[in-house]
Amino acid sequence: MKIKRVLTFLDEIRSQDGQDVSPRLRKAAAVAILDNPFAGRFEDDLSPLTKASETVGREICAIAAQLLAPDKAVSYGKAAIVGINGEQEHGNAMLTTVFGNVMREAAGGGKAWISSMTKRGGPGSTIDVPLAHKDALYVRSHYDGMTIMLPDAPQPDEIAIIAVYATRGRPNHRVGGLSASDIKGEDGLV
Secondary structure, three states, X not given: OOEEEEEEEEEEEEEEOOEEXXXXXXXXXXXXXXXXXXXXXXXOOOHHHHHHHHHHHHHHHHHHHHHOOOOOXXXXXXXXXXXXXXXXXXXXHHOOHHHHHHHHHHOOOOOOOOEEEEEEOOOOOEEEEEEEEOOOOOOHHHOEEEEEEOOOOOOOOEEEEEEXXXXXXXXXXXXXXXXXXXXXXXXXXX
16 A cells, blocks of 8 residues: 555653653654545455555654654554544554554564554544553553544545554653563563
């Protein structure tokens, strides 16, 4: 699948709730806008979307990870908005393990399951992309998200695929749980 457009977003949080954020929290997203080959019709076999997600993912994940430089990604999330002539399932087909493995590579590795969100929508849609620590899902300090709004996408026959990375957990986190410094990195949970 050919990428028609790439949109990028960078959010750097320096202060929150009257507290300085140090180190700064940086969240970066890259979005690929693609034509949806299955828009307007039902197709049983969505494997062409899954296969294409590797190439698409390699490009946008590298872009999003580079936006964080010189910092490294420690959490990640993925999402898709499918134009109204398509199905939500088309976005899910592009966010399987094939895409996830590319996300992990761009982050320098990762053991944890990657949080995701998909929906149908049109231009101006927003989507909240969930984030979690890349090596251990149960690190509560890294439960976060990034809201993305696409002003003129997706069009009815398009799909928007989104990769998001962050450099640290939420500012001012204080709800306990597994600390990032206690990660064993053996199973993606702890």
